Amino acid sequence: MGIRFDAVTVAYDGNVVLDALDLTVAPGEVMALLGPSGSGKTTALRAVAGFVRPASGRVFLGDRDVTDLPPHRRGIGMVVQQYALFPHMRVEDNVAFGLKARKVPRAEIRTRVAEALEMTGMGAYARRHPRELSGGQQQRVAIARALAIRPDVLLLDEPLSALDAQLRSGMLAELARLHRELPDVSILYVTHDQVEALTLADRIAVMDKAKLRACGTPRELYRAPTDEFTASFVGGANLLPVTVGATGVRLGEAELKADTAGAAVGARATLCVRPHLVGLGEGPNRLTGTLSEIQWRGATHRLYVEVDGHRVMADLRELRDPPGLGDEVTLHFAPDDAVLLPAGVGHD
């Protein structure tokens, strides 16, 4: 069962926190809502769950308009950042809670609880209380509890944010496996972490300031972002203010080759280049500047080079003989690796 937002607007005291969201999540699809805090992504998820009422617009689950249904009649599984397990109930009773509320026959509850706990690898912990479990284990129980009611739609609100980095990558793989085992469940995954979105999502909806900025597959958004916000939020980017010429663009005095199809000659635009696609030394599309900062990150070096007053980032494989601060450095990038975007904040 899919999810559809039809011009959903949410406002608190006249303050619009979600602005006319149109978005469709296909059945069985994993859609990540990616954005900084305050971008409206959690509000969108809560509108699906039924905890916020849209000021206008409709929310559909499949063909059913659920905008006016209370949360307990929507049949949605939900997992939140802080787990929200019931502390006085054992793990098995937490998982059984939704089944009892739905008046599932007692004999069936037992097998479905076992099944859900098995699926999340928590079968051995059924008799424990939540306080006896680690954060990662508690989140597994929360996922088992949401899956036990066999929802068609699963809402995940920053489910990994409370876990440390190592656990997080393990849980990411776990979530991906769960989705392969339950291919019919549509998942709406709210996160501010681009790695989680890129790893897990079939499509990503990028949100900022209550609005949907872009929506596409991770590859599309990464390779060919359509606006500056998406370019910088998904994967990090050099955003250079340029003027469109006949065969390429001009950055200050430098002539750069790039695909300018669709842009008028003389127009101002933003050139987006991913830092890891920038190389050191001579090549096509040279940029020369002064090294202002260098960071060693183990496998890579991150260089910050001031070119004509613009800071250009380059991620290079670890350098044997890195340049020193203040040195003149020449960078280059392939014309195909640059994407021309409409002019935005980069032009001030």
Added chain:
Amino acid sequence: MTEAVREVRAVRGRPGAPGGSRRPSTAPRPSATRLLWALPPVALLALVFLYPLALVVQQSFQPDTGGTSVQPYADVFASEAFREALWTTVWLALGSTAGCLVLGFALALVIAFVPFPGARAVSRFIDVFLSFPSFLITLALLFIYGTVGMANGLWTDVTGAAEGPFQFLTTPWGVLLAEITYFTPFVMRPLLAAFSQLDTAQLEAASSLGARAPRIIRQVVLPEALPALAAGGSLVLVLCLNEFGIVLFTGAKGVTTLPMLVYGKAILESDYPGACVVAVVNVLISVGLYGLYRVVSRRAGA
């Protein structure tokens, strides 16, 4: 003074013996100076509190006929009035406590979870309410439901009858109503504190799993509120057992509780040994229940 303070600091600051052979709580032998400092508060306490209490206990073993005996106890326990007062005290206290728990839980639920304008103001008012004297509530009830109160006045004005229908205030039910009204905030206070600790995400999770409000209250909210209910309830029980002002002010002549009995025997009948016996019984019940309250509230972390 400074010397004593220095000494106390020295004792507190002493590092534990290596190997942990000595428990840190093992205090060294108190010196003479420190004993001297302990003397004034202990003496004051003994003079103004323990001595009169001891006198009460002593008096309870001294019948008017002279000598020391348990005769006053035998007399009091044998009297119908005492047994009736004991029963009235206990059932009124238990009834009031039960009423406060039910009403307090319901009101606290509304204040904590139903967003309405002024919820904060109501919550503040409950704090203020706790500082009111108990007879004030009884007075308010008298103004409304008393023999010549507003409700009866309205009734006699409208119907022309000689008497209004509200005469319950001078019965045990009037005392029960007044006690429930006055003591309910004592239950609500710890409950509201407990509810503010409750993670709303838990309520939302329960709701999205398909549970309606009654199930959420029963299975999610109530278990979390149990320690607060137990602590508030036992506090109210102790306070109700000793309540004097409310019973006196309702003017309920048939309602004699243990404190009223003490008052009656001591002031009206000049039966001091008898009054002391009742007082000792009342103190024992209160201390016992207070001990229970401490155990419960410690478990609740209050």
